[in-house]
Amino acid sequence: MMASQDQNEETVVIIGSGAGGGTLAYELTAKGIPVVVLEAGPYLRNEDYVNNEWEAFNQMAWLDPRTTSGSWRIARDFPNLPAWIVKAVGGTTTHWSGATPRFKAHEFATRSVYGRVEGANLLDWPLTLAELEPYYDRAERAMGSTHVHGRPPLPANNNYKVFAAGAERIGYKHYATGPYATNAEEYDGRPASIQDGFNFQGDKNRSKWSTLVREIPRAESTGLLDLRPLSQAVQITHDSSGRADAVLYLDENGTLHRQAARVVIVACNAIETPRLLLLSATAAFPDGLANSSGQVGRNYMRHTTGSVYAAFDKPVRMYRGETMAGVIADESRHDPDRGFVGGYFLETLSLGPAFLAAFVDPGSWGPDYTRLLDAYAQTAGLWIVGEDMPQESNRVTLNTTVKDENGLPVPNVHFDDHPNDAAMREHAYAQAELLYEAVGALSAHRTPPYPSTHNLGTARMSERPEDGVVDRWGRAHDVPNLFIGDGSVFTTGAAANPTLTIVALAIRQAERIADQLRTREL
Amino acid sequence: MVFPAKYPSLNATELTDEARSVLIRVIRVAFPHESFPDGPYERTADKILDEAQESTWFRVQLTQGLLSLGQLAGGDFRDLPDEQALRVLRRVESTDFFGFIRRTTVLNLYDDEEVWETLGYEGPSFDKGGYVHRGFDDLDWLPEPRIDYLPGEVLEEIAPGAPVPTSWTITTQAVPGNQPGATSAQGREARK
Ligand SMILES: Cc1cc2nc3c(=O)[nH]c(=O)nc-3n(C[C@H](O)[C@H](O)[C@H](O)COP(=O)(O)OP(=O)(O)OC[C@H]3O[C@@H](n4cnc5c(N)ncnc54)[C@H](O)[C@@H]3O)c2cc1C
Numbered sequence: 028m029m030a031s032q033d034q035n036e037e038t039v040v041i042i043g044s045g046a047g048g049g050t051l052a053y054e055l056t057a058k059g060i061p062v063v064v065l066e067a068g069p070y071l072r073n074e075d076y077v078n079n080e081w082e083a084f085n086q087m088a089w090l091d092p093r094t095t096s097g098s099w100r101i102a103r104d105f106p107n108l109p110a111w112i113v114k115a116v117g118g119t120t121t122h123w124s125g126a127t128p129r130f131k132a133h134e135f136a137t138r139s140v141y142g143r144v145e146g147a148n149l150l151d152w153p154l155t156l157a158e159l160e161p162y163y164d165r166a167e168r169a170m171g172s173t174h175v176h177g178r179p180p181l182p183a184n185n186n187y188k189v190f191a192a193g194a195e196r197i198g199y200k201h202y203a204t205g206p207y208a209t210n211a212e213e214y215d216g217r218p219a220s221i222q223d224g225f226n227f228q229g230d231k232n233r234s235k236w237s238t239l240v241r242e243i244p245r246a247e248s249t250g251l252l253d254l255r256p257l258s259q260a261v262q263i264t265h266d267s268s269g270r271a272d273a274v275l276y277l278d279e280n281g282t283l284h285r286q287a288a289r290v291v292i293v294a295c296n297a298i299e300t301p302r303l304l305l306l307s308a309t310a311a312f313p314d315g316l317a318n319s320s321g322q323v324g325r326n327y328m329r330h331t332t333g334s335v336y337a338a339f340d341k342p343v344r345m346y347r348g349e350t351m352a353g354v355i356a357d358e359s360r361h362d363p364d365r366g367f368v369g370g371y372f373l374e375t376l377s378l379g380p381a382f383l384a385a386f387v388d389p390g391s392w393g394p395d396y397t398r399l400l401d402a403y404a405q406t407a408g409l410w411i412v413g414e415d416m417p418q419e420s421n422r423v424t425l426n427t428t429v430k431d432e433n434g435l436p437v438p439n440v441h442f443d444d445h446p447n448d449a450a451m452r453e454h455a456y457a458q459a460e461l462l463y464e465a466v467g468a469l470s471a472h473r474t475p476p477y478p479s480t481h482n483l484g485t486a487r488m489s490e491r492p493e494d495g496v497v498d499r500w501g502r503a504h505d506v507p508n509l510f511i512g513d514g515s516v517f518t519t520g521a522a523a524n525p526t527l528t529i530v531a532l533a534i535r536q537a538e539r540i541a542d543q544l545r546t547r548e549l
Numbered sequence: 550m551v552f553p554a555k556y557p558s559l560n561a562t563e564l565t566d567e568a569r570s571v572l573i574r575v576i577r578v579a580f581p582h583e584s585f586p587d588g589p590y591e592r593t594a595d596k597i598l599d600e601a602q603e604s605t606w607f608r609v610q611l612t613q614g615l616l617s618l619g620q621l622a623g624g625d626f627r628d629l630p631d632e633q634a635l636r637v638l639r640r641v642e643s644t645d646f647f648g649f650i651r652r653t654t655v656l657n658l659y660d661d662e663e664v665w666e667t668l669g670y671e672g673p674s675f676d677k678g679g680y681v682h683r684g685f686d687d688l689d690w691l692p693e694p695r696i697d698y699l700p701g702e703v704l705e706e707i708a709p710g711a712p713v714p715t716s717w718t719i720t721t722q723a724v725p726g727n728q729p730g731a732t733s734a735q736g737r738e739a740r741k
Contacts, residue, residue, distance in 0.1 A: 078674060133713075140714065203697050203698045357704070361706065362707075379670060381656075392579045392655075394635075404668060
């Protein structure tokens, strides 16, 4: 039951239908508030997905051109693919794996706890773990995270067996098959995982949480959701008092539409969100909407990542089963004695031969390269995900010389590793090698970071308007009825994978918006 | 790429059957897999030739690049033993034509069912019911691991040696990264 709203009716407009936008759409419609969701991508369903890495990637990924600069290896290996994110209803939650650790208390206060870190633009969140905990609970229940709220753990798959045995042998204690937002048993109307190994490809079985399988259909069933796929927002306009009053968007034919708005919530993921704010510059907001701080697009974070693939003399078959149902938390603590601040998780990861070939060591060829693939069936893999330092110069800007098919400037993503990021990655690589050697690996290969799957920080939360873009509710300091509802608001990135926190913040934000609509503060 | 005019053949711009067979050899040498049959290499070569047809510039570069290998080989590149052929390819590694071959090979050679079979990858699995009853956990050369966190084992979130401000109380979590523990009341006062 899909609602349809008049384009002249001032309504709540959500831009993007991923982790943040999809959650907001459900939480608001569930409270009786009609919303329009503008989603740039198509409405793909689980039955449309394919068990093939490149085919699925071409079907789901955001492939509009982007450019890169900076010293990160992505700028050399994948100059037009800085990020690996989805353009479709459900956003990147259709592609994500499902690891859902929480932030730790001190990760909301890194400027205080880590102290001054040269070159880093650290800032405490205007928010504490205690305040977010009730929303973490709700997010975990919504997403069906394993290991919490009575949800059973997933069983050990082959890749996890290697990972866990290695962890045990090098003395790690805090490892398990989750928390992971995929059903180990039937839950919330969705079946248990069949361990098909294609969760990055959309998960045809619907065992994995995504806003496509949960929030969007539930919002639709309220009769209050007007979801418009293939509708790409290109500008947020404002009235003479500086309030957002409409969103301009292009439909699939390139025709421009205007949707009047009472409240605008931007949840386009941390590259398109700042791009949209920058595209919305006017005489009143010359540096972009909500950018009096100059922080829009800055402090771009992507987590310190990397992978290690280890070859054994016995079969592993890592591709069978849930991709990332394995987490080691021992290194997620803050222990500056390791030579860096912040921490990291190790998580199981598996790619098929097609993706492994493309990502294992971009640019390389020859016998050393082909040996990595020859060992495919005997290979185990893991991923490093740790806190990276916000830096003002790591930044999303408009590239005024390269245009997309609609003639709009594409976003440029500039990134340099901070020395802390490099030191953490080095430590993590070495630990991962030890882990695999402890269970008899013949060799272990250090794979550099993939195009960014976690994109954060480009419209960050701050107590003071001069330090960031939004307040503790995700509301723009400069524009009273403009909210940001995605990972762009992260003041710092923490070690944890971000989506649980994005969803928790979105649930909290929806509550706030609903209250303020009721009291007419919005 | 600049080619000296004294090799008139380098001005050729059309891909011949001979060029195709040189290309297949190039891919075999650059991406050697003893276990792979010829089929995947041939299909990859044809894919490269197809893509080259879409752009005059690629086609010219590829044609000339493949011919230049003969010059570097001092004869027919196809006649070189593996070691020497590899050395020739190392010399052209940074050329556009080799980069084009490398990229296209990486994207296509391993997206091939025959290759998957050879590598021991089983391809699409959803239609077969996934692996839940087909060996997702059949690894038997390591002990069965636990899948849950150890009860009562608490992750120390901040190392004892870390300098932290006195306003900060160190807290712990019972389930790492997730379940709030008994002591999770926060260090900093919640802001009003
Ligand atoms: C392979 C992979 C694995 C991952 N695994 C994990 C994991 O295990 N754990 C975890 O926590 N996270 C994981 N992530 C990250 C996770 O997917 C993201 O953190 C999350 O989806 C971000 O939510 P979002 O709402 O910010 O953006 P998205 O989910 O990306 O949604 C943004 C949406 O906005 C749309 N949009 C963008 N611009 C416009 C516009 N101008 N107009 C209209 N619509 C627009 C996009 O099309 C998209 O649908 C993974 C990501 C990938 C790619």
